[in-house]
Amino acid sequence: MADVKQKIISSSKKRMQFLNALLNDIAALEYMIEQDMFDKNIHIGAEQELCIVQDEWRPADNNLALLKEINHSSFTTELAKYNIEINLDPCEVKAGCFKKMHKQLSDKLKLANKAAATLNSKLILAGILPTLTRNEINLDYLTPLLRYEYLSKKLKKIRGGNFDLYLKGVDELHIRHDSIMFEACNTSFQTHLQIHPKEFVQAYNWALIISAPVLAAASNSPLLMGKELWSEIRIALFQQSIETRHHIHETRDQHPRVTFGNNFIYDNVTEIYKEDISRYEILITTDDIEDSLEMVKQGNIPKLNALRLHNGTIYRWNRPCYGVNDNKAHMRIENRYIPAGPSVQDEMANMAFWTGLMLAIPRDAIEAWNHYEFRDVKSNFFKAARSGIESIVIWKEKEISVKELILHDLIPLAYAGLKKSNLSDEEIYIYLGTIEKRMHTHTGAQWQIKNYRSLRYHISQTDSVISLTQAMYENQQKNIPVCDWKNINVKKYVEDRHKKIKYVKQLMTTDLITAFPDDSLEFVSHIMEWHNIDHMMVEDRKGKLSGIITIGHIHELKQQDIDLKEIPIKRIMRKDIQTIHPEEEIEKALEIMKSLWISSLPVIDNDHLIGIVTK
Known part of the structure; x- marks a missing residue:
């Protein structure tokens, strides 16, 4: 109209x-x-x-x-x-x-x-x-x-x-x-x-x-x-x-x-x-x-x-x-x-x-x-x-x-x-x-899902959708129907993305295990043990980062024979946390981690925790 x-x-x-x-x-x-x-x-x-x-x-x-x-x-x-x-x-x-x-x-x-x-x-x-x-x-x-x-x-x-x-x-x-x-x-x-x-x-x-x-x-x-x-x-x-x-x-x-x-x-x-x-x-x-x-x-x-x-x-x-x-x-x-x-x-x-x-x-x-x-x-x-x-x-x-x-x-x-x-x-x-x-053979939806999953085994979500889009464009330029599209050459696309890794969003992990401020130290201790991790991000119910709790904090209290079941982690979590934005360059993230002697950085967008980047 x-x-x-x-x-x-x-x-x-x-x-x-x-x-x-x-x-x-x-x-x-x-x-x-x-x-x-x-x-x-x-x-x-x-x-x-x-x-x-x-x-x-x-x-x-x-x-x-x-x-x-x-x-x-x-x-x-x-x-x-x-x-x-x-x-x-x-x-x-x-x-x-x-x-x-x-x-x-x-x-x-x-x-x-x-x-x-x-x-x-x-x-x-x-x-x-x-x-x-x-x-x-x-x-x-x-x-x-x-x-x-x-x-x-x-x-x-x-x-x-x-x-x-x-x-x-x-x-x-x-x-x-x-x-x-x-x-x-x-x-x-x-x-x-x-x-x-x-x-x-x-x-x-x-x-x-x-x-x-x-x-x-x-x-x-x-x-x-x-x-x-x-x-x-x-x-x-x-x-x-x-x-x-x-x-x-x-x-x-x-x-x-x-x-x-x-x-x-x-x-x-x-x-x-x-x-x-x-x-x-x-x-x-x-x-x-x-x-x-x-x-x-x-x-x-x-x-x-x-x-x-x-x-x-x-x-x-x-x-x-x-x-x-x-x-x-x-x-x-x-x-x-x-x-x-x-x-x-x-x-x-x-x-x-x-x-x-x-x-x-x-x-x-x-x-x-x-x-x-x-x-x-x-x-x-x-x-x-x-x-x-x-x-x-x-x-x-x-x-x-x-x-x-x-x-x-x-x-x-x-x-x-x-x-x-x-x-x-x-x-x-x-x-x-x-x-x-x-x-x-496959529809367009089936081709996308199969090849997206193949890419995700090797590279981040961000890089996977970029590679998938590039492959779709290249196939379209050949003017062939999707039933004749071959599966992506994963090695080629992964190597190409590795050459272009520049930003935090390309390396960060988005599958996070986090805690809430009112979770007990006993509960968090078990979570860390089950997943073999030495720290956890703490976020509120709206997804905003509140602090960080480390296995070191928990060990110190255990040595003092303190009952961890009754203590919420908000009492001892560290609240002054260095963070980084997903659009920042990886070099900056490495500099921050090196200068602060830390092994990971929470990734924050609009005050919300969206990932973590590690050395």
């Missing part, structure tokens, strides 16, 4: 005007459906989101400078300074359409990469950039455009306070944050399919049903800040990053703005819009409003700006969208759950797989509610997000492995859908063959 001037609602009168415009747009849309005022051709389209990196494969902050250098209308901003977006021109679904879109995307990436090189930057396709840290998840990295500032302020105001992020997979991540910037971690390859409104109900319900297997096959975002989470953690991250629900009585249902939905639709697309208008507060408004109902009655095509603007602030994973091209109105389904990457070939394969399935709706999906249980469909989606192609789903009331479902049922179905649109066997195989081979 960058084409519409957006504003924060400044008064009750402005809010009322916008609500009336929404009602008018709904009435206009219903009239257009009744009068069949929509384009009947089938088109596909896509939006490619990209990550910009600079030194050490870390997020850049130069998207506006890069867009100026690219100087092309297909490119636009995203929420964060380290992201940009490419809008691809729609193509009619017919022979050669995917090859044409593939070339279009490759050409635009080539243009963008050339411009990025002039700014000492690179562009990476990743569902979540592995090198993102907490440092880049703040408003300093918000793209300085009013619509992003409006959105951030309004969502926080509705929330009534900070946002809580709690993600749990193999690892856990729990962070409280003060803005919507965690949303910027997510990078997608959004695919669109134009659907005639008369066929929208069956198409939308089928899109919901196939979401789980398509997501599983495409999964490519298993890591966030070095933590192993879900196969496609974008799904949970996006919902929590802009969670506007606040704590009310637990018996009251509240609806997140990021949603899979709560049921099939039965009549037409306006069911979704009416539901969203009823349940979700207006975030932004515009003065660019027309009398849409009067326009359609006169035979003109309206923009429905109020409806489009409100729809753009509700993030359904399968989102209905109204648009106008060449003065022709159309409805499309926007697939928002497919991640960016691992390669252009993979993205086009994901798009072809989804499109083929959408063009081959089986009879039992025409009245989906008679053959599929919606809660199974929704549950399948989150299972696929958690476990990728290793998940087990419920398909027509039977358990089946999603890998088996894709190989035996869905790839043949997608083939039939693409064949019906006159695509050649060669073009179909180029893309569906990639999906099939992925089932026998």
